[in-house]
Amino acid sequence: MKQAAAEAHAKINLTLDVTGKRSDGYHDVCMVMQSIGIHDIVTVCTGTGTGIIELKTTNSAIPTDCHNLAYRAAALFLEKTQMSCDGIRIEIEKNNPIAAGLAGGSTDAAAVLMLLNHLYETQMNEKECMELGLQIGADVPFCLTGGTMLAEGIGEKLTKLEQAPQYAVVLCKPPFAVSTPAIYKAIDSADIMQRPDTSAVLRALKASDAKAIAGLVYNVMQPITADIHPEVNEICAFMKENGALGASMSGSGPSVFGLFTDNEAAQHTKDLLAQQYEETFLTDFCHASLVKL
Numbered sequence: 001m002k003q004a005a006a007e008a009h010a011k012i013n014l015t016l017d018v019t020g021k022r023s024d025g026y027h028d029v030c031m032v033m034q035s036i037g038i039h040d041i042v043t044v045c046t047g048t049g050t051g052i053i054e055l056k057t058t059n060s061a062i063p064t065d066c067h068n069l070a071y072r073a074a075a076l077f078l079e080k081t082q083m084s085c086d087g088i089r090i091e092i093e094k095n096n097p098i099a100a101g102l103a104g105g106s107t108d109a110a111a112v113l114m115l116l117n118h119l120y121e122t123q124m125n126e127k128e129c130m131e132l133g134l135q136i137g138a139d140v141p142f143c144l145t146g147g148t149m150l151a152e153g154i155g156e157k158l159t160k161l162e163q164a165p166q167y168a169v170v171l172c173k174p175p176f177a178v179s180t181p182a183i184y185k186a187i188d189s190a191d192i193m194q195r196p197d198t199s200a201v202l203r204a205l206k207a208s209d210a211k212a213i214a215g216l217v218y219n220v221m222q223p224i225t226a227d228i229h230p231e232v233n234e235i236c237a238f239m240k241e242n243g244a245l246g247a248s249m250s251g252s253g254p255s256v257f258g259l260f261t262d263n264e265a266a267q268h269t270k271d272l273l274a275q276q277y278e279e280t281f282l283t284d285f286c287h288a289s290l291v292k293l
Helices: 071-081 106-120 126-136 180-190 196-207 209-215 222-228 231-241 263-274
Strands: 003-019 027-046 053-057 088-093 147-151 157-160 168-172 246-249 256-260 280-284 290-292
Touching: 003 106, 003 180, 003 196, 003 209, 003 246, 027 106, 027 168, 027 196, 053 071, 053 180, 071 088, 071 126, 088 106, 088 147, 106 126, 106 290, 147 196, 168 231, 168 263, 180 222, 196 209, 209 246, 209 256, 222 231, 222 246, 231 246, 231 256, 256 263, 263 280
Parallel strands: 053 088
Antiparallel strands: 003 027, 003 290, 027 088, 027 147, 027 280, 147 157, 168 256, 168 280, 246 256
């Protein structure tokens, strides 16, 4: 039996723009994505002798069958490599909030692909892993690399950007779920009044201008989600009132993040929000989605 483990980091969207709907039903997007410090621990064992894929997680709300992206990643890996299953056990220590707009499931799936590629010594290169990951979900290719990246197409066209300057990040996930398909459907008929200035963000990243980057964070999905759940805007406003240089929603929500250069202000804001919202975290930016342990 062989075993390996990795940190699987969450992501936030510094910007998110929906630029059109495709004939296949998917949407074209333009996003600046950023890995953050909060992470799951994914452990994979091979050669367990069971002949099946087993998945265990510390969060009982998460499925442990083919409805879990990490399970699907293992099944797809076996199909792609045409390897017989000698028994694979996946264990996920779940720290990333679920159904939160943070790619928590996608980053676990990316970790499983990376670890299986290592354990079975299949030597798939980065491009092959990304192509496989895209079959699981649009965020998986980003989660295989992470850091600071521009994502276009449906999220699979990735361009590595200058490393973002460091912030203290207050992350708050309100206690409700958001349907991503419903938000995309609403966007199709919405009159979008504001879009992120992605070009300005790219210039600010190149200049490592922390104040400018934070002030430019924006997500076109936020007004749609906040129309249903006003708390999203209320949390953003609270973060700005307490020292965040910028605040926005990640993905289709409901998680909100605030970017701080004042660590004390960030800690104070986190402490205040945590009194009302259990899933509130103080974290930072990191330079990769996956860190092998």
